[in-house]
Amino acid sequence: MRILEVDHLTKVYGKGETAVKALDDVSFTVDKGEFVAITGPSGSGKSTLLHILGGVDTPTAGSVVIEGTDIYKLNETKLAIFRRRQIGLIYQFYNLIPVLDVWENMTLPLLLDGQKADQDYTKELVKTLGLEKRMRHLPNQLSGGQQQRVSIGRALMTHPALVLADEPTGNLDRKNSNEIVELLKFSNRKYNQTLIVITHDESIALQADRIINIEDGRITRDELLRPTMHKECIPEVRV
Ligand SMILES: Nc1ncnc2c1ncn2[C@@H]1O[C@H](COP(=O)(O)OP(=O)(O)O)[C@@H](O)[C@H]1O
Numbered sequence: 001m002r003i004l005e006v007d008h009l010t011k012v013y014g015k016g017e018t019a020v021k022a023l024d025d026v027s028f029t030v031d032k033g034e035f036v037a038i039t040g041p042s043g044s045g046k047s048t049l050l051h052i053l054g055g056v057d058t059p060t061a062g063s064v065v066i067e068g069t070d071i072y073k074l075n076e077t078k079l080a081i082f083r084r085r086q087i088g089l090i091y092q093f094y095n096l097i098p099v100l101d102v103w104e105n106m107t108l109p110l111l112l113d114g115q116k117a118d119q120d121y122t123k124e125l126v127k128t129l130g131l132e133k134r135m136r137h138l139p140n141q142l143s144g145g146q147q148q149r150v151s152i153g154r155a156l157m158t159h160p161a162l163v164l165a166d167e168p169t170g171n172l173d174r175k176n177s178n179e180i181v182e183l184l185k186f187s188n189r190k191y192n193q194t195l196i197v198i199t200h201d202e203s204i205a206l207q208a209d210r211i212i213n214i215e216d217g218r219i220t221r222d223e224l225l226r227p228t229m230h231k232e233c234i235p236e237v238r239v
């Protein structure tokens with residue numbers, strides 16, 4: 001099932017002589033449950049693309065259709081609701097709210113949406129993330145790896161259509177980086193969660209089902225590494 005359709009997406013920042021074309025006619029589709037790595041040199045338009053897929057930046061031209069919804073045809077309020085329910089964003093520097101504890105950070109998207117946390121799912125998620133004993137800690141009382149686990153938890157809380165991660169391991173050492181990638185892969189397989197991850201790290205990109213490479217705002221390579229795995233074939237991982 002197709003979950004994402006990106007059609008002739010262009011993004012120009014600024015006007016006149018200082019205008020920068022960050023995305024130049026980008027089109028691709030992603031199926032439900034795919035794990036896609038986005039690679040490319042610095043400044044090639046990767047973050048711009050991810051932000052536009054996530055509804056946090058607007059395209060200059062082109063469309064983004066997520067689960068049948070043409071998101072830039074929604075008004076601002078509807079887009080905000082769509083984003084909260086259907087998009088999980090993970091950033092390099094976690095973007096947790098410093099005055100909220102782990103539990104509050106994780107459940108914030110649900111709270112804002114007037115929903116209650118599904119107890120079984122939340123418990124399972126917290127356990128998988130290894131955060132059982134950290135639920136009342138504040139972000140600054142956690143290591144970088146733990147903070148990133150919280151931001152993964154927050155992203156997965158609403159069962160979003162898409163999880164989008166921008167260099168999620170860019171600030172972590174190798175061990176923590178591997179653990180974060182294992183957790184993302186776990187959510188991809190166990191919940192059939194569609195996952196798009198920007199990475200500089202080739203060893204991470206090679207674990208994806210597919211690599212899309214971007215240069216100067218254009219797709220220069222779109223390579224399927226393996227068919228998308230189905231969850232019933234995969235043993236559970238604990239990290
Ligand atoms: N808010 C912005 N205003 C102006 N130019 C921007 C903005 N964001 C990104 N750019 C420019 O767009 C291009 C692509 O940036 P970005 O998407 O951040 O690349 P990447 O994530 O691949 O490093 C760069 O030339 C960058 O300077």
Ligand SMILES: [Mg+2]
Pocket residue numbers: 046047048166
């Ligand atoms: Mg970037």
